[in-house]
Amino acid sequence: MQADPFSAQCPSRQVLDRIGDRWSVLVILTLADGRKRYGEVASAIEGVSQKMLTQTLRGLERDGLVTRTVHAEVPPRVDYELTRLGRSLLGAVGALTDWATVHIDDVVEARASYDGRR
Amino acid sequence: MQADPFSAQCPSRQVLDRIGDRWSVLVILTLADGRKRYGEVASAIEGVSQKMLTQTLRGLERDGLVTRTVHAEVPPRVDYELTRLGRSLLGAVGALTDWATVHIDDVVEARASYDGRR
DNA sequence: CGGAATCCTTCAAGATACTG
């Protein structure tokens, strides 16, 4: 399949949508250093609701980026882990967050300047 | 300023939001090969409404990623161009779209498999 | 503990029409 994100029907648009999702990126970063329980992911990401976290994790699982493992225990224990495909995304996601880290100040300054001019 | 995308208040979250925005990424890619008129950007990106394109361009301008140049002509002519800051983003954005291009098939397959299992 | 189900709000996006 040829990929053309500029074409409306292309699945790569949907991939960009997923990456674009704020929670997806944070979940992927959270799982970057290995398998984690649901609760661990939840507490690592400030401000995410239970609903959105579950929804995000399901989406990532559906896309083959994370695995979901349910252990038959009481109380229940569910682990999430990046797949090989998911780990292959770390480079690109890291490049993005690195950029954000380095250039936040420039952006904040640009915003202040833009807002001040009007 | 220290950047921590996991913290709700951190501006880097907002940066991620902007990058995450589907149209922002496509606009940045469109402008990657140089200055373009409004109409050129519009026709390059399939499916974007006038409202969303203008809104996206304004947001990128506010963040210091693109410049907006109005020429005093009739009919009007407005050029958009990536700033140095905007161009510094191309690497990270390119990494993302490259990933999407390479791994679309894997994702589509994973989705089909996931949906088929239920 | 790790969800699912429900309700409810708001707000973002599309369509449409108008303008300098």
Next chain:
DNA sequence: CAGTATCTTGAAGGATTCCG
């Protein structure tokens, strides 16, 4: 040509409650 203004709706997301 390159927008702005207004309206309407669909759906994303929060809060809450219940369950295996």
